[in-house]
Amino acid sequence: MSDRLLIVDFGSQVTQLIARRLREAGVYCEIHPYQQVDQTRLKELDPKAIVLSGGPASVIEGEAPAADPAIFAAKVPVLGICYGEQTMAKELGGTVEAGHHREFGRAELEVTAKSALFDGVWQPGDRKQVWMSHGDRVTRLPPGFGIIATSENAPFAAIADEQRKFYGVQFHPEVMHTPDGAKLLRNFALNIAGFKGDWTMAAFKDRAIAQIRSQVGKGRVICGLSGGVDSSVVAVLLHEAIGDQLQCVFVDHGLLRLDEADQVVRLFRDHYNIPLIHADASEQFLKALDGVTDPEHKRKTIGALFIDVFEAEAKKVGGAQFLAQGTLYPDVIESVSFTGGPSVTIKSHHNVGGLPARMNMKLVEPLRELFKDEVRALGRELGLPAELVNRHPFPGPGLAIRIPGNITKDKLDLLRKVDAVYLDEIRKAGLYDDIWQAFAVLLPVRTVGVMGDGRTYDQACALRAVTSTDGMTADYYPFEHAFLGRVANRIINEVRGINRVTYDITSKPPGTIEWE
Numbered sequence: 001m002s003d004r005l006l007i008v009d010f011g012s013q014v015t016q017l018i019a020r021r022l023r024e025a026g027v028y029c030e031i032h033p034y035q036q037v038d039q040t041r042l043k044e045l046d047p048k049a050i051v052l053s054g055g056p057a058s059v060i061e062g063e064a065p066a067a068d069p070a071i072f073a074a075k076v077p078v079l080g081i082c083y084g085e086q087t088m089a090k091e092l093g094g095t096v097e098a099g100h101h102r103e104f105g106r107a108e109l110e111v112t113a114k115s116a117l118f119d120g121v122w123q124p125g126d127r128k129q130v131w132m133s134h135g136d137r138v139t140r141l142p143p144g145f146g147i148i149a150t151s152e153n154a155p156f157a158a159i160a161d162e163q164r165k166f167y168g169v170q171f172h173p174e175v176m177h178t179p180d181g182a183k184l185l186r187n188f189a190l191n192i193a194g195f196k197g198d199w200t201m202a203a204f205k206d207r208a209i210a211q212i213r214s215q216v217g218k219g220r221v222i223c224g225l226s227g228g229v230d231s232s233v234v235a236v237l238l239h240e241a242i243g244d245q246l247q248c249v250f251v252d253h254g255l256l257r258l259d260e261a262d263q264v265v266r267l268f269r270d271h272y273n274i275p276l277i278h279a280d281a282s283e284q285f286l287k288a289l290d291g292v293t294d295p296e297h298k299r300k301t302i303g304a305l306f307i308d309v310f311e312a313e314a315k316k317v318g319g320a321q322f323l324a325q326g327t328l329y330p331d332v333i334e335s336v337s338f339t340g341g342p343s344v345t346i347k348s349h350h351n352v353g354g355l356p357a358r359m360n361m362k363l364v365e366p367l368r369e370l371f372k373d374e375v376r377a378l379g380r381e382l383g384l385p386a387e388l389v390n391r392h393p394f395p396g397p398g399l400a401i402r403i404p405g406n407i408t409k410d411k412l413d414l415l416r417k418v419d420a421v422y423l424d425e426i427r428k429a430g431l432y433d434d435i436w437q438a439f440a441v442l443l444p445v446r447t448v449g450v451m452g453d454g455r456t457y458d459q460a461c462a463l464r465a466v467t468s469t470d471g472m473t474a475d476y477y478p479f480e481h482a483f484l485g486r487v488a489n490r491i492i493n494e495v496r497g498i499n500r501v502t503y504d505i506t507s508k509p510p511g512t513i514e515w516e
């Protein structure tokens with residue numbers, strides 16, 4: 001049996017958090033959509049334990065997604081969370097009914113029995129806060145199960161068949177609003193299922209290297225390098241696995257920050273000795289962007305040209321069968337949302353998603369199982385420099401979406417200088433690592449100023465810095481006024497062409513992090 005915990009996803013918004021909590025406990029786990037988990041897949045995955053996630057469906061509706069019976073025949077511990085509890089109860093012979101009182105948000109739970117799930121955390125008689133989010137509820141227990149906790153609206157708030165090691169909870173242990181939740185998940189994985197809790201980045205690295213070798217064999221791999229954390233980690237990991245069978249291509253669209261292109265070349269070609277093509281396509285990009293002012297149009301133009309340049313460079317190399325990408329776990333999970341509901345495109349993010357099919361290449365995606373902070377940990381494990389590993393995210397279309405309006409070389413150069421001063425001050429103040437992203441925006445506005453005895457009529461810029469955990473929501477960073485004053489002074493004194501500095505205090509929502 002592998003040391004893998006399988007999370008069967010029924011489409012909950014917070015399924016990823018189950019994985020995070022378990023990984024924090026040193027347990028290796030994978031999320032798979034419920035439609036794909038049948039007897040055959042279970043045999044392949046060979047999990048040591050299974051967690052059934054929550055989900056938006058109702059088990060009492062006709063076409064409700066169900067947990068495959070093979071899950072309960074696998075002879076491994078199973079924990080059903082919310083919808084997962086309900087589908088488990090139904091599949092094993094219990095009854096689920098529509099709750100007359102929906103229960104959303106904080107609820108108080110009363111522990112009614114001892115259980116291995118609660119061991120060392122909760123005692124019978126305890127009243128504990130949990131987070132509920134459900135309409136339906138279990139009303140008749142399947143054979144073999146007993147109640148271990150209740151709440152006002154969920155008499156079967158936690159149930160257990162200790163003999164078969166099947167557990168169900170109506171609440172969400174994976175969210176922070178269930179303060180003891182992480183401990184319960186840990187109990188399930190370590191005490192009940194017998195995981196050792198020894199999954200580490202070093203272990204991940206060794207396994208990833210073995211997997212890359214077995215996937216690639218003697219083949220050649222092309223990897224697009226951007227200088228960001230994800231593609232850098234992919235490149236160094238692949239190089240460790242397959243050496244010079246790896247060819248990196250760095251498409252330099254000229255929309256990078258000051259000295260960034262040189263840094264990429266220095267680090268990867270000179271320091272790591274990774275075969276690297278530096279395709280300087282900045283002229284081409286500037287030409288393509290000439291007259292393009294609409295943000296979506298900019299993104300599409302850059303994305304399409306990026307693919308063209310990359311493809312042309314890769315063809316020159318000749319004969320690569322694989323394309324490496326820095327796809328992360330959240331990208332993978334988002335794309336298997338089973339509701340498939342339409343979501344509005346706020347911004348079309350730039351990636352090279354169309355490439356593999358167009359170039360007839362197979363994908364190598366060694367970071368598919370990792371969250372962003374785990375990629376950083378892997379980067380550290382691989383010995384990448386801290387400045388790179390802790391680097392703020394940078395958008396694929398680069399500075400083009402930080403210059404509202406038409407893009408020119410002069411504007412890019414101006415913005416690069418402003419940005420460099422701003423980040424220098426942030427680093428000097430020791431604030432870089434407290435901030436999710438900080439950057440400058442060149443405003444399409446000229447303002448009047450006075451410098452010395454003369455009048456100026458120059459451009460204005462905006463500074464932005466936000467805190468965030470995932471980029472989905474963000475708050476502006478509360479710099480001290482003295483700091484902002486210092487930065488503004490330096491920018492106006494050092495960057496000719498700028499005579500006014502503003503600070504953006506918009507959160508997301510309603511704003512977005514980037515200006516375009």
Ligand code: XMP
Nearest residue numbers: 348349350393394395396397471512513514
């Ligand atoms: P927004 O502006 O949508 O940004 O609040 C959220 C995060 O995504 C980054 N971002 C992009 N990344 N291509 C990317 O690779 C893009 O087109 C793009 N647009 C925004 C942004 O920097 C922030 O981290």
